[in-house]
Amino acid sequence: xxxxxxxxxxxxxxxxxxxxxxxxxxxxxxxxxxxxxxxxxxxxxxxxxxxxxxxxxxxxxxxxxxxxxxxxxxxxxxxxxxxxxxxxxxxxxxxxxxxxxxxxxxxxxxxxxxxxxxxxx
Amino acid sequence: xxxxxxxxxxxxxxxxxxxxxxxxxxxxxxxxxxxxxxxxxxxxxxxxxxxxxxxxxxxxxxxxxxxxxxxxxxxxxxxxxxxxxxxxxxxxxxxxxxxxxxxxxxxxxxxxxxxxxxxxxxxxxxxxxxxxxxxxxxxxxxxxxxxxxxxxxxxxxxxxxxxxxxxxxxxxxxxxxxxxxxxxxxxxxxxxxxxxxxxxxxxxxxxxxxxxxxxxxxxxxxxxxxxxxxxxxxxxxxxxxxxxx
Numbered sequence: 001x002x003x004x005x006x007x008x009x010x011x012x013x014x015x016x017x018x019x020x021x022x023x024x025x026x027x028x029x030x031x032x033x034x035x036x037x038x039x040x041x042x043x044x045x046x047x048x049x050x051x052x053x054x055x056x057x058x059x060x061x062x063x064x065x066x067x068x069x070x071x072x073x074x075x076x077x078x079x080x081x082x083x084x085x086x087x088x089x090x091x092x093x094x095x096x097x098x099x100x101x102x103x104x105x106x107x108x109x110x111x112x113x114x115x116x117x118x119x120x121x
Numbered sequence: 122x123x124x125x126x127x128x129x130x131x132x133x134x135x136x137x138x139x140x141x142x143x144x145x146x147x148x149x150x151x152x153x154x155x156x157x158x159x160x161x162x163x164x165x166x167x168x169x170x171x172x173x174x175x176x177x178x179x180x181x182x183x184x185x186x187x188x189x190x191x192x193x194x195x196x197x198x199x200x201x202x203x204x205x206x207x208x209x210x211x212x213x214x215x216x217x218x219x220x221x222x223x224x225x226x227x228x229x230x231x232x233x234x235x236x237x238x239x240x241x242x243x244x245x246x247x248x249x250x251x252x253x254x255x256x257x258x259x260x261x262x263x264x265x266x267x268x269x270x271x272x273x274x275x276x277x278x279x280x281x282x283x284x285x286x287x288x289x290x291x292x293x294x295x296x297x298x299x300x301x302x303x304x305x306x307x308x309x310x311x312x313x314x315x316x317x318x319x320x321x322x323x324x325x326x327x328x329x330x331x332x333x334x335x336x337x338x339x340x341x342x343x344x345x346x347x348x349x350x351x352x353x354x355x356x357x358x359x360x361x362x363x364x365x366x
Binding site: 026030045048090096 | 171226230290302327334
């Protein structure tokens with residue numbers, strides 16, 4: 001008994017010590033608000049604060065037709081490497097240095113919720 | 122004559138005894154600035170912490186600012202960030218007035234951020250002393266070490282703007298003249314006067330190194346273009362925008 005609770009206690013300490021080492025993952029919602037909303041807008045419709053002087057306008061993420069025309073892989077790629085990577089405008093920046101791949105996958109799912117769509121419809 | 126003597130005595134009495142400029146400046150920082158600005162670091166490590174930040178971090182001010190600009194700005198502060206320190210606090214969704222856009226809303230600034238910046242201002246001697254104290258805050262000398270501006274990588278304003286807008290899309294977030302460009306980054310038409318070239322090189326190369334959660338992406342700027350963009354920003358800051366208006 002004594003030994004057992006000591007073991008649990010030690011395990012607890014080890015977990016405590018290790019946890020700050022793992023890179024903290026942010027939620028897709030917080031990431032979208034902080035990084036994407038400035039161009040794609042509070043409602044995700046592409047009407048963000050920055051758009052007035054932009055020569056190419058941000059995508060409306062609620063547009064099921066346009067977003068349904070992209071595979072999850074393409075959306076992953078455009079977030080990670082920027083518009084340039086899928087032959088779209090460089091005004092869509094690359095975010096690969098900001099997010100982990102897991103966070104980008106979460107963002108892809110988040111965008112699928114926003115457009116209420118899948119690839120092909 | 123008596124009055125004059127009295128006045129001289131009074132001035133002598135009111136003016137505090139001269140102290141070491143550095144000490145004086147750091148007292149001002151502690152007493153009047155620390156309640157808003159982080160003077161010790163580190164920068165916010167999570168989004169939630171970032172959202173709590175009320176004022177720009179100053180703990181690496183000595184690696185970032187040009188002293189002359191600080192002395193001037195501290196006496197006459199003007200807005201640097203057109204959407205404030207955190208744009209999420211200053212935007213609102215408003216209906217589109219244009220009849221052709223169906224039922225869309227667009228994001229606009231609202232509230233105090235639309236009015237001139239309210240920031241405490243310092244007297245000339247205080248500004249000098251505080252600028253000295255700020256220039257001593259060098260927590261990120263590691264990040265500017267080896268960052269050297271190559272003045273031979275020159276561009277004119279037109280070619281600089283092409284890089285800044287068409288090639289790297291920086292204009293989406295930064296203004297290059299008052300009212301032209303984006304809102305969520307700091308204005309950059311005074312960047313060349315405000316910031317040290319080594320800071321600009323390092324920040325553009327990897328914003329995350331300075332501010333882990335900031336909403337500026339790493340644009341993967343090529344080394345040559347990085348030099349050209351910073352030379353462009355320095356050239357741009359020599360324009361007299363007040364005269365143009």
